Amino acid sequence: MSDRTLPRSTPAAQGVDASGVHAFLDALEADPEIEPHSLMILRHGRVVASGWWAPYTPERPHLLYSLSKSFTATAAGLAVAEGLIRLDDPVISYFPEFEADITDRRSRAMRVRHVASMASGHDAETFDRAHAIDPEELVRGFLLLPPEREPGSVFAYNQPATYTLATILQRVTGQSLTGYLRPRLLDPLGIGEVAWIRDGAERELGFSGLHASTDAIARLGLLHLQDGVWEGERLLPEGWVTEATRALVANADGTPEGALSDWQQGYGFQFWRSRHGYRGDGAYGQFCLVLPEHEAVIAMTAATKEMQEVLNLVWEHLLPAFGPGPLPGGQDADTALGERLARLALPPAAGKAAPPERAEAWSGAEFMPYGGACADQPTLTAVGVGADADGWSLTLTEDGHRLALRLGGDGWTVQDDGPVPTAVSGGWTDAHTLVADVAFLETPHHLVVTCSLADRTFMARWRTEPLHGGPLHAMRAPRGSV
Incomplete structure (x- = not known):
């Protein structure tokens, strides 16, 4: 975790009702299918609530799974600004050694923007099939797998698409993703140590495998809430955040259930649209939730299969807690919330001393x-x-x-x-x-x-x-x- 702490404030001073945060904590802790590990709530650029459930601690990195994708997309935004990649370039143009192998028209028509937005034209996840085609080079296996539809026309959550984007970035920069991001994003944001899992080709995965603190998640969310500007300096090109976080490709199935799903609201450049705001997320409850209409960011880590339920609880308890202005007379409630957050702990497994x-x-x-x-x-x-x-x-x-x-x-x-x-x-x-x-x-x-x-x-x-x-x-x- 960085030594440069984020600005802090009381919930009431930023128009956040502490009772709503209490209700959210109550609901998380009452659900046996949700094990929360950490929570940070930011409003108006300030941390108003933060807590870690012991034995988890603020400084410890946490595996983010697919929330890693949002960091990869941010690297892509930086590379676009530096002229290292262009979104409308054919993907194959970055892999000239595969030029003779890739003959399918749709594969050759695939653009960088398509792999960045999970719109490669494939209608389902391709990881296992691409790996089977070429166990040594996943990008080649992916490009040898002809898309069933025109690139850009259909959404499919697809790990090799993000891996291909990450590989392009590592090729054009001559660095790992973390090496490229360190002076351009991580250091300016005050993000300390991060670590990314590499594959057999010594590439950082891009689609998963990033380990970072909850504080790092919060800072990524705040950067996007602030339209790519940090402490008065523009880090991401103007317009990038708007493009990356809008619904570039539709993914709704048209059912009433789909309307209530936060996974059917559209997809941008490695960010999901939500029923409220947008987010990066990772398996088992890793969240970077950005709520522009409330000027808020919610960063979480957890261990749960019920990720939709976590979001449901956010909508039910936290959204109503965001008021239009400061809340007078909230000092006692804020103090009580701070004391609760400081003593959060997971219940240990039952057991007695050795008989x-x-x-x-x-x-x-x-x-x-x-x-x-x-x-x-x-x-x-x-x-x-x-x-x-x-x-x-x-x-x-x-x-x-x-x-x-x-x-x-x-x-x-x-x-x-x-x-x-x-x-x-x-x-x-x-x-x-x-x-x-x-x-x-x-x-x-x-x-x-x-x-x-x-x-x-x-x-x-x-x-x-x-x-x-x-x-x-x-x-x-x-x-x-x-």
Whole structure:
């Protein structure tokens, strides 16, 4: 997180009713399908409410999944301003080595603006098909897959389209996305450390994989709310934000349900239109929500499959809280809200201390996957439970890597000194069963590990499935990114 803090204000001074924020927090915390990790609310360019649910903290980066796309689109806006790319250039013109291979008329007609707006002409996601065509070069596989419709005529959420845009940017700049963005966007906005997952070609993915703080999300949203201007300096070309955040391609299905869906309001350059304002978002509840009509930005991270419900709660509770002017007499309510936000915490998993009568049996016990393999994490081959002078520990073993975790008391035990930042809660549910909830703190994901002493087996399940896969020791922001 940056040392340059955003301006702050009380909610009442910016016309925000604290009771609406309380109601939103109540609704989030009451829904068992939503696990909030962080929230920042900005009004009139000032932070009026912010909080992190322990064990999550302000400075820690969080995997943004497809919210990464909005950062990629912002890089595209900068590259357009510098004359490095043109939106109406054919995509194939940036890949002359594929010129002889790409013969389909529609593939050759695809423009940069089409891949930037998910309007390549394909009528469905192409990732698996493009990867099957060329496992080594996704752009080539994508371009070899003929679009079913004319480019620009149909919307389809399509990862290779954004990956192609990101590859073009990395080619014309000769840098990684983060390297290009650092002096042009990240430093001017005061965004500190970020990290982006790379593929086998050593390219930053563009369509996913960015790890950044909630503060970084808020700053991206505020830049767009301010039409690309930051502290009096224009960073994005004039008109870019308007173009990038309008409905460039329609995606509604015409049903009453579709009218209530925030995923059927149109799509811009890697930004979704919403029933109110527009947003970048990522799987499992990563949001950068911009509300120009209220001069507000809402940044969130979470772990939930119910992303539409999160937005429904925003519309129900936060929108009515945005008033036209300062609210007199709100000091007590603002103070109470600030105190609540400062003590936010996720409830730890239930569990008791090790049963004394079985402590000897548990100490040093090894557990194998129930049924011979762990379906949720096949590389996880063994779990060990141990005890020493510092207490109990859990060791997860996969492909020769051992992840040692401390089992603490009643709350979350945070561990930053291992290969991956984690927080663990839980304990023994009975003399024969140990349940540990392992939160991988730089991602939205928890792995729940259950050990059975009776048959020396374990089960492990993800609460939300990691979309990038990979081993447990890689469940963190990449280190050493430029």
